[in-house]
Amino acid sequence: MVALTLPDGRVRRYDGALSGAEAASDIGSGLAKAALAVRVNGDLRDLSCELEEDAEISVVTLKDDDELVLDLLRHDAAHVLAEAAKELYPGIQVTIGPAIADGFYYDFSREEPFTPEDLEAMEARMHEIVDRDEKVVREVWERDAAVELFKSMGEHYKAEIISEIPEGEPITLYRQGDFIDLCRGPHLPSTGRLGHAFKLTKLAGAYWRGDARNEMLQRVYGTAWRNDKELRGYLHRLEEAERRDHRRLGRELDLFHFQEEAAGMPFWHPRGWTLYRTVEAYMRRRLEDAGYVEVKTPQLVDRALWEASGHWEKFRENMYTSESEERIFALKPMNCPCHVQIFNQGVKSYRELPLRMAEFGSCHRYEPSGSLHGLMRVRGFVQDDAHIFCTDDQINSETRRFCDLLMGIYRDFGFEEVQARFSDRPEVRAGSDETWDKAEGALRDAVEEAGIAYTLNPGDGAFYGPKLDFELTDAIGRRWQCGTLQVDFVLPERLDAEYVGEDGVRYRPVMLHRAILGSFERFIGILVEQYAGGFPLWLAPVQVAVTTITRDGDEFAGKVAERLESAGLRVTLDTSAEKINYKVRLHSHAKVPVIVAVGKREAEDGSVSIRRLGSREQQSLALDEAVVRLSEEARAPGA
């Protein structure tokens, strides 16, 4: 007797074992047709699996609004891709091909590189394989036989994978048509069930097992969905991301550029620099309000300090150096050692702690050429850096204050969703377990008190202390790690920082390294993408475009612009001989948030016509009123 409990609670009883497919068709013929797999006591299994014992089952169909269904489809898509590649390219070796976010990939080993034409050919062959509707059959093999099979096919990577499957686990192979692959499963019952809502998207190199010392394999990426509508939706999201790309908008909005003489270092144009300075002024205000003191330290520092701090040993290959007067200097990659130098001037008292020392620190790091990416990954950047010198007992309250400050700042920039990652002690570390216990407890309590959701990253802390990383979610759901707070027990020791305690004895302070934006460059890149270039008024490089409709408005328009400027607004005046339609279009493309139009009517009664970016509405206001309203609206948060 086998009793199967369905999701609605009904129980169906059978005389003996039956397959998932049989169970589905017993429930209903429609369901049998739609069935892709079964869930048995929560585990996803093939339709062909034998149900021998009582279980809770549910039949999985495309209707299940569940990531697992997508994973199933994508995993099958990867297999179909591998089958297509094997058919098209004799001698090719298949390695691994998992489902990933939004799609799948498969890594191949082959002498000759794939071309974009190969991509098309493989995709076309995949559609054929789906149309062939090959049955997908699960087989359990004996280990040695499986290794022999793959070796005989020249599939050495597969043989290697099998030899690493732990003893006792079954070796399962899936066969579809002439293609057989090692796979844990589960899979769809036949290739036809995959449908045609998939697309191969890109080619890339990828190291075997992600290790740069291994062979570079050829990775083919694809995307797969339940139906065409979902596929189109995904492709649309890609276009949306492309539309927001800060590199493209940076050029179109004349914010910055890069050129090969200074790879990885932005040239900020007037508009981009205005945006930068607006962000900087805002941050400076928030830090002042939060009790920080601001400092500025040298760019070029003798290697002796980097040796003392440990950077010369650990970070050397990322540092730019320069030589003069027979001494070697390094462009600072971080600000911390310099901040300790300021701390070390004079004798510090416990009364001065916590000392929050901030710097908009200009840093340079050599980054491999292949990892540069617009403003997101650069070689020269400015951190919104600060170091909090404090006692062990102050770690919790300082972390709590930091979390509040960070949340407030993200909110002001339009980011509501924030997640933290808490990384605790790694295997190799400095400091006693007691110290770590205390610091980890202080961080965890603080982030919880601040009401920030967090995940645990066990063992991922730095050797010098535990840390919190903060990720924000942007307007199209992407996550960016920006903020960080790292406890450091080591650097104060190395650089001999100390303070005099209440009892007159000298103690080591703890240092908290912390940043909120991360780097101005990267954060501004994220802001550009967040707003797709259409910034809120307080951030917009040009806030108001004053445009004339006819020459009758020229004089008054000049006065309007002047009034707005003296009220602190960033204004551009356009008295060109174009039609108002053209001017509206021009300034709309430049994403100026407010367009003020002035014609004969306005000049006569001292009013302005206001149009907001993205709206067709017009609002007529007296000039005085407009100046008051716009300057109020343009005020930066906290100003």
Place this chain on the structure above:
RNA sequence: GCCGGAUUAGCUCAGUGGUAGAGCAGCUGAUUUGUAAUCAGCAGGCCGGCGGUUCGAAUCCGCCAUCCGGCUCCA
């Protein structure tokens, strides 16, 4: 750094061995216009750099640089 692709006017892109093109932007002139493109004319290029093949190279080959997509890295 590694794999693949790309690099032609300010921008977007045509141009596969025989005198470098278009649209937009720019400039000049005309037009004075009521909320997303007025018309005409002009100008604009070491076809990323260096070497090679060829009578002849934007075009074919090699090296380099940069950019793009990944991988690796990001204490």
